[in-house]
Amino acid sequence: MVEFSSWDILRNLLLAARWTVALSLIAFVGGGLVGLALLVARLTPSVALQRFVSGYVQLFQGTPLLMQLFLAYFGIALFGINTSPWTAAAVALTLYTSAFLAEIWRGCVASIPKGQWEAAQSLALNFGEQLRHVVLPQALKIAIPPTVGFLVQVVKGTALASVIGFIEITKAGTMITNATFKPFVVYSFVALLYFALCYPVSLYARGLERRMNASHR
Amino acid sequence: MRITFDFLAILAQWPMLLKGVAWTLGLTAISAVIGVVVGVACAWARSDGPTWLRWVVGVYVELIRNTPFIVQLFFIFFGLPAAGFRLSPEAASVIAMVVNLGAYATEIIRAGLEATPRGQIEAALSLALNRMQIFLRVVLPPALRKVWPSLVSQIIIVMLGSAVCGQISTEELSYAANLIQSRNFRAFEAFIIATAIYLALSIALRRLLNWAGARFLF
Amino acid sequence: MRPIVEITALRKSYRANEVLKGIDLKVQKGEVIAIIGKSGSGKSTLLRCINGLEVFQEGALSVDGQALRHDSPTSMRELRQRVGMIFQNFNLFPHLSVGRNVMLAPTLVKKKVKGEAEAQTRKLLERVGLAEKFDAMPDQLSGGQQQRVAIARALAMEPGVLLCDEITSALDPELVGEVLRVVESLAEEGMTLLMVTHEMSFARKVSDRLIFMHQGLVHEMGPPAELFANPQTPELKQFLSSLTD
Amino acid sequence: MRPIVEITALRKSYRANEVLKGIDLKVQKGEVIAIIGKSGSGKSTLLRCINGLEVFQEGALSVDGQALRHDSPTSMRELRQRVGMIFQNFNLFPHLSVGRNVMLAPTLVKKKVKGEAEAQTRKLLERVGLAEKFDAMPDQLSGGQQQRVAIARALAMEPGVLLCDEITSALDPELVGEVLRVVESLAEEGMTLLMVTHEMSFARKVSDRLIFMHQGLVHEMGPPAELFANPQTPELKQFLSSLTD
Amino acid sequence: QTALDDILKSKEIKIAIPTDFPPYGFVGTDLKPQGLDIEMANYIAAKLGVKVELLPVTTANRIPYLQTKKADLVISTLGKNPDREKVIDFTAAYSPFFIAVFAPKSITVKGPADLAGKSISVTRGSVDDMELTKVAPPATELRRFEDNNATVSAYMAGQVQTLATSAQVAGAMMAKNPAMGTEFKFVLKDSPNFIGVGKGEDKLRQKVNDIIAEAKKSGDLDKMAVKWLGRPTGELPN
Numbered sequence A: 001m002v003e004f005s006s007w008d009i010l011r012n013l014l015l016a017a018r019w020t021v022a023l024s025l026i027a028f029v030g031g032g033l034v035g036l037a038l039l040v041a042r043l044t045p046s047v048a049l050q051r052f053v054s055g056y057v058q059l060f061q062g063t064p065l066l067m068q069l070f071l072a073y074f075g076i077a078l079f080g081i082n083t084s085p086w087t088a089a090a091v092a093l094t095l096y097t098s099a100f101l102a103e104i105w106r107g108c109v110a111s112i113p114k115g116q117w118e119a120a121q122s123l124a125l126n127f128g129e130q131l132r133h134v135v136l137p138q139a140l141k142i143a144i145p146p147t148v149g150f151l152v153q154v155v156k157g158t159a160l161a162s163v164i165g166f167i168e169i170t171k172a173g174t175m176i177t178n179a180t181f182k183p184f185v186v187y188s189f190v191a192l193l194y195f196a197l198c199y200p201v202s203l204y205a206r207g208l209e210r211r212m213n214a215s216h217r
Numbered sequence B: 001m002r003i004t005f006d007f008l009a010i011l012a013q014w015p016m017l018l019k020g021v022a023w024t025l026g027l028t029a030i031s032a033v034i035g036v037v038v039g040v041a042c043a044w045a046r047s048d049g050p051t052w053l054r055w056v057v058g059v060y061v062e063l064i065r066n067t068p069f070i071v072q073l074f075f076i077f078f079g080l081p082a083a084g085f086r087l088s089p090e091a092a093s094v095i096a097m098v099v100n101l102g103a104y105a106t107e108i109i110r111a112g113l114e115a116t117p118r119g120q121i122e123a124a125l126s127l128a129l130n131r132m133q134i135f136l137r138v139v140l141p142p143a144l145r146k147v148w149p150s151l152v153s154q155i156i157i158v159m160l161g162s163a164v165c166g167q168i169s170t171e172e173l174s175y176a177a178n179l180i181q182s183r184n185f186r187a188f189e190a191f192i193i194a195t196a197i198y199l200a201l202s203i204a205l206r207r208l209l210n211w212a213g214a215r216f217l218f
Numbered sequence C, D: 001m002r003p004i005v006e007i008t009a010l011r012k013s014y015r016a017n018e019v020l021k022g023i024d025l026k027v028q029k030g031e032v033i034a035i036i037g038k039s040g041s042g043k044s045t046l047l048r049c050i051n052g053l054e055v056f057q058e059g060a061l062s063v064d065g066q067a068l069r070h071d072s073p074t075s076m077r078e079l080r081q082r083v084g085m086i087f088q089n090f091n092l093f094p095h096l097s098v099g100r101n102v103m104l105a106p107t108l109v110k111k112k113v114k115g116e117a118e119a120q121t122r123k124l125l126e127r128v129g130l131a132e133k134f135d136a137m138p139d140q141l142s143g144g145q146q147q148r149v150a151i152a153r154a155l156a157m158e159p160g161v162l163l164c165d166e167i168t169s170a171l172d173p174e175l176v177g178e179v180l181r182v183v184e185s186l187a188e189e190g191m192t193l194l195m196v197t198h199e200m201s202f203a204r205k206v207s208d209r210l211i212f213m214h215q216g217l218v219h220e221m222g223p224p225a226e227l228f229a230n231p232q233t234p235e236l237k238q239f240l241s242s243l244t245d
Numbered sequence E: 001q002t003a004l005d006d007i008l009k010s011k012e013i014k015i016a017i018p019t020d021f022p023p024y025g026f027v028g029t030d031l032k033p034q035g036l037d038i039e040m041a042n043y044i045a046a047k048l049g050v051k052v053e054l055l056p057v058t059t060a061n062r063i064p065y066l067q068t069k070k071a072d073l074v075i076s077t078l079g080k081n082p083d084r085e086k087v088i089d090f091t092a093a094y095s096p097f098f099i100a101v102f103a104p105k106s107i108t109v110k111g112p113a114d115l116a117g118k119s120i121s122v123t124r125g126s127v128d129d130m131e132l133t134k135v136a137p138p139a140t141e142l143r144r145f146e147d148n149n150a151t152v153s154a155y156m157a158g159q160v161q162t163l164a165t166s167a168q169v170a171g172a173m174m175a176k177n178p179a180m181g182t183e184f185k186f187v188l189k190d191s192p193n194f195i196g197v198g199k200g201e202d203k204l205r206q207k208v209n210d211i212i213a214e215a216k217k218s219g220d221l222d223k224m225a226v227k228w229l230g231r232p233t234g235e236l237p238n
């Protein structure tokens, strides 16, 4: 049998952390773009679009990410479209992230007083201009802290990408445990690594929030 | 497509699925109740408690919020025995869920507490209420009402997260689906059905909690 | 002369609650109209209908001879270029400086070039007594100053009609005067004004016509001096007496 | 007779900003005192000090002969049972019905049994003209009604002194009257009242003594008719003239 | 029906292998998979004359890999039963697999009947699980875990009293944890491993069967078994 030193464990987990980071970035960028589109669709007066968005959000917030990943990877292939793990992970994580971001951002937009919309409307701005010049700039400012905070959830969510063959931190941890029979040590390192990745992001989000609240007073 | 779906092969195992649903709901119910209580207590400690307690609660909240649930679960089940705590898988699952929800609930409820208008506290003070009375009777109820939707969302996230509890042999819904599919290899059918059940559960749970919150809590 | 605002049999409900129950009103160019009435009588709703912020169910409304059509965004935008509105709580855009608040609509909607819009803005800010605040942010201003910026912002679109909905209600008493003086100067220069107000002495001094609304209807209407001195209906009598209480 | 409130050389600062600069004031049982003055002159701060909501740095303050001691929560709670306070924005507890708002403190603090507290509450609500609102929630009430509930809530603790801080400032003009009528009836029944107000005609009518505060000091004090007719200091003159402007 | 042609045309075969099942499939310090199943995968690819792409899979997703053609073969300690045969096809067996029950010396377990009232961990959905479910008395506290790793970890953490797993896995575990005093109790089943092929891919199945038969004859299969399991394959069903 192979012998793992602590350094071997840590080194392998660190290498696997690259995938965690890469997957998180993909999820975040993809989810951000789709989330923005969903947000705009949700804000338009079209009832059909609003229904679609709320159904979408309900679907992806109401089912385990694990199942979403699985069905994206294998489900798409069932229709004869061959997907690489990267595409599948990108698709599934984007769907998942966008649903949450769209909700977060909708909350931010909703917190802009109605009077702002009305003032913009009474100045004859059209819907796009109201959104672009009046509402979004204000919403963006309050949206940044919760958005950065959600990044932490995304990082943790990538732990589940192992079902479609990604060897990220958690999967690497499991594999190493199998070879070492030292779950306690390995999972300590795994937890530590996630904490090291997530905590600075959390702190940053909190700092942003504090700064924003301070500037509001 | 070269495979044919056979959903009946899964649905035929309905007693197993039903048992899974019961476990999922049971775990969620217990951990929601205790988790929210933990959240209230910790939120109070964080905004009103002594400095050392604030610090302890702060560390707890940060540790939990910045590590994945599955790692926490493995720690409690595989790691704690080394320290002399031996827990059944079900107990370990509940504890992991409570600990996890408690940390998030702390932050959510704290936000609600902080949003309390100063005037509410002053009005209560000028009516000669003491600190505990003010917290429990004046500050907490509106704060809970304000953050109830976020709490409900978090409870649902925890319910969906409980899908990994099957990995330590707690017989919840995803465990049932996995067990069925590992016997007959009908993975798609099993996961699609499980996903649909999860969706139904989260919609129903959100309705129920929103209704119950409005009806009983406030 | 064709009235600049013409309202015929206007009815508006929020669900089952009918708020405007058939309003008829003609406003001539240059007229100054003050609207008074109890809370909930529909004053704000009427102004918001004229500006197209609310959709009404029955009746017709035209500004400058153009009928209001809710289904056409273009015609709505044209309407709003003719009708400016000022709100109780200012609704300045907090992320834009005073100057950019005023310039936003002219550059976007009227496609004014920057230099031209800026020159206009400086002139308007001077007119409302805030020439030196061009680069200030709204939250650095007092309420009265903010409201004067809001007036300048509405004027920048060169509207034919200006709607004012209790524009001094959110102000500390000592700041009311500075806003009213600006409105008075607008009235003197011939701007068509429709204003909801609780400042009776101001309404009496400035307006050409006073409208008393009650339960969604124009209950009494006429020259202010007459209405104050000699109210015809018991409702107006009671309303006026409640004020001097 | 021993004064019910006695304030001696009271000084209070927010950091470097001294807000009260040495207040001396004796209030007799049953006296009605109106406090007027410009924004920022320290009127609210004075009331808040009497209720123990603010900690002051120098001087002494006693109610009913008991000195105020910030370090003892029990004695603070006793003080507050003797001194009721009503706020500008009502501060009703939004999650409790009107009845339970009023009953909360008597049951928790005075340990009244439910039946007794309820009977008292119904009587108080009748007194402020809201007998039928026992089960209504605060947000279903108008501002004037909410403020009257707040008065009932304060009265439920049977305080010896009632502090009112601009209790009609957040109300629509037509709702002011109903609140003032309740306060007036309290004054007539012999309640000791200290009220900050902008309603000069009311202050003149109801109060026994008028206090004009200016820059953290009691600048002028006396019977209201006298002060209004014949202000001694230029500051009060200016203040009064700014109001009739 | 085209899998074999596709493989030969693209000169590449995709094979799903385990990484949580020493000594059949596990990772070295470089996280590269190794073990009997991996060697078997390489062996088949070499015989076909194509490159191999190894796909690490879990118990839960190995069959979908095959069904969606993401993998051509599954070599992952796969046991055969009639239910499973409805979904995929199996080749001949390529390696032995003994499932046994293990426990500390202090606990007396002579046969299935002795399991009554005791807790036992097993990997969910494995052949071990199915066999144990069949023979264990109702009073047994059966604990089914997600993967082999969790099964063994639960036993080592003391969360269960006894353990049902492959003899080889237990061997590795006992070597690492002599302090627990674990010993072999009784054999549950001799359940050899098969290679999974997509349903109806008869040409590929035939080809793999030929390779296995040849390897059996040449002794390559035995050599592999000796290297990883410490003993020859013994009788294997076809």
Ligand SMILES: Nc1ncnc2c1ncn2[C@@H]1O[C@H](COP(=O)(O)OP(=O)(O)OP(=O)(O)O)[C@@H](O)[C@H]1O
Pocket: C014, C017, C019, C037, C038, C039, C040, C041, C042, C043, C044, C045, C046
């Ligand atoms: N968005 C809305 N949804 C439902 N009802 C509304 C809405 N806005 C106003 N109302 C109702 O319409 C009626 C008239 O309201 P409106 O705001 O026009 O009164 P107002 O005369 O302006 O009163 P105030 O002096 O308080 O501003 C009121 O009964 C009010 O409750």
Ligand SMILES: Nc1ncnc2c1ncn2[C@@H]1O[C@H](COP(=O)(O)OP(=O)(O)OP(=O)(O)O)[C@@H](O)[C@H]1O
Pocket: D014, D017, D019, D037, D038, D039, D040, D041, D042, D043, D044, D045, D046
């Ligand atoms: N919490 C606080 N922190 C710092 N400064 C304060 C605080 N509260 C009040 N002040 C300052 O104390 C001074 C007096 O305030 P106070 O509220 O007593 O005035 P006031 O006479 O009640 O005015 P108003 O008529 O506007 O209510 C003001 O200059 C104010 O800025």
Ligand SMILES: [Mg+2]
Pocket: C043, C044, C045, C165, C166
């Ligand atoms: Mg209005």
Ligand SMILES: [Mg+2]
Pocket: D043, D044, D045, D165, D166
């Ligand atoms: Mg004040």
